Amino acid sequence: VKVVISGAGPAGLMVAQHxxxxxxxxxxxxxxxxxxxTVPSNEDRTYPMALQASGLEAVEDVPGLKPCLExxxxxxxxxxxxxxxxxxxxxxxxxxxxxxxxxxTRGMLEHLRLMxxxxxxxxxxxxxxxxxxxxxxxxxxxxxxCGIADxxxxxxxxxxxxxxxxxxxHVVAADGARSMVRTQLAxxxxxxxxxxxxxxxxxxxxxxxxxxxxxxxxxxxDEDDIVGLEPDRMHGWFVDGQDQVxxxxxxxxxxxxxxxxxxxxxxxxxxxxxxxVMKYFESVSPKLGNLISEEEAHRILMMPVSGSxxxxxxxxxxxxxxxxxxxxxxxxxxxxxxxxxxxxLQDAQVLNQLLRKHDDDWHAALTEYEATRLVDVHAVAxxxxxxxxxxxxxxxxxxxxxxxxxxxxxxxxxxxxxxxFDLTNKRGLSYSEMHxxxxxxxxxxxxxxxxxxx
Numbered sequence: 020v021k022v023v024i025s026g027a028g029p030a031g032l033m034v035a036q037h038x039x040x041x042x043x044x045x046x047x048x049x050x051x052x053x054x055x056x057t058v059p060s061n062e063d064r065t066y067p068m069a070l071q072a073s074g075l076e077a078v079e080d081v082p083g084l085k086p087c088l089e090x091x092x093x094x095x096x097x098x099x100x101x102x103x104x105x106x107x108x109x110x111x112x113x114x115x116x117x118x119x120x121x122x123x124t125r126g127m128l129e130h131l132r133l134m135x136x137x138x139x140x141x142x143x144x145x146x147x148x149x150x151x152x153x154x155x156x157x158x159x160x161x162x163x164x165c166g167i168a169d170x171x172x173x174x175x176x177x178x179x180x181x182x183x184x185x186x187x188x189h190v191v192a193a194d195g196a197r198s199m200v201r202t203q204l205a206x207x208x209x210x211x212x213x214x215x216x217x218x219x220x221x222x223x224x225x226x227x228x229x230x231x232x233x234x235x236x237x238x239x240x241d242e243d244d245i246v247g248l249e250p251d252r253m254h255g256w257f258v259d260g261q262d263q264v265x266x267x268x269x270x271x272x273x274x275x276x277x278x279x280x281x282x283x284x285x286x287x288x289x290x291x292x293x294x295x296v297m298k299y300f301e302s303v304s305p306k307l308g309n310l311i312s313e314e315e316a317h318r319i320l321m322m323p324v325s326g327s328x329x330x331x332x333x334x335x336x337x338x339x340x341x342x343x344x345x346x347x348x349x350x351x352x353x354x355x356x357x358x359x360x361x362x363x364l365q366d367a368q369v370l371n372q373l374l375r376k377h378d379d380d381w382h383a384a385l386t387e388y389e390a391t392r393l394v395d396v397h398a399v400a401x402x403x404x405x406x407x408x409x410x411x412x413x414x415x416x417x418x419x420x421x422x423x424x425x426x427x428x429x430x431x432x433x434x435x436x437x438x439x440f441d442l443t444n445k446r447g448l449s450y451s452e453m454h455x456x457x458x459x460x461x462x463x464x465x466x467x468x469x470x471x472x473x
Contacts, residue, residue: 051166092118
């Protein structure tokens, strides 16, 4: 069975790992960017992300993948927020696994190549094996710097960026929010029935990378007054009611993250030099002022503003089992809950489970995938859209509830209605169930947003 995967991000690579462990698959992965393993890690700067319950369960479903990723990230269960130079610490019951997105891709690609180089003779139980190699009857082909330009369902062929044609039995579109495969299919909506809604996320951002050196402030008598960021937690600052700084010391000596601000309100737009940027971070927090270097300040000044899009599709499969959309290609969502990558990895896991259930009958597997998964991906999108509010009142209430839930005895805290953040690390809970339990909160955020937008 020849399967073409468009996109060598985390979701596409996870699908490839599942498929080559099964018999009789010829897997071809096409990626328009260069092979990330050829890029020096010190030149590879991306934002950190948190693998939560659904993402970690998906990783654990691939034998041997988890330890391959753990050397690139760390587990944390503490979130520390700063406002008006005061810090509040929230300890979560369950740790998230924090890893930079590029490192996640790098680790998954490393494991995929390890699988490919170690074919396993005979049947292996994927649920109990410490490591699962490629089935000897299956093959893997990686095509970097070669994306997919067009897809032709009738003769089951794709056209690559290089002008070559490649046949397929099935296509997995995992090529992101601006998916070329999805775009081409949606252009022929009369035949495919695929309808797509895209909206610009209300916030923009700039990535950050600060040198982090933890030490005691020699000018302070307070034992808790620390220069640098404690490496065992995520750090966040609220700025002027709407902006937010998030930093995670995934590597102890480097704290990477993002500065988030409303679209069209770039605080650095009118700054003229690095010194002005450094003074701005000093005004946000002396702790940030101690961390930012002149080089990083100049980079922030010169860096273009980044933004993201939400994607909502009316279906996840096209062409009677020929094409399936996963990850951001199918349901790019707001980053407010950090569930974008988690839901994408879960897509790959669910697809593999259904292929196993239906003995690699793609038509039957994708029919069930469509029926069960579409509801869940719409639920996680709706929940993520309205998890956070810019209202100072709602934001204060959210923080108070998070602190109170941690302070109260279990008998009382369990009676509190959950916030979306309270459920993202609950294993065995579907996104639809999470959404239903948190509608009381997301509906309030939605009403406030509609009032302020009008």
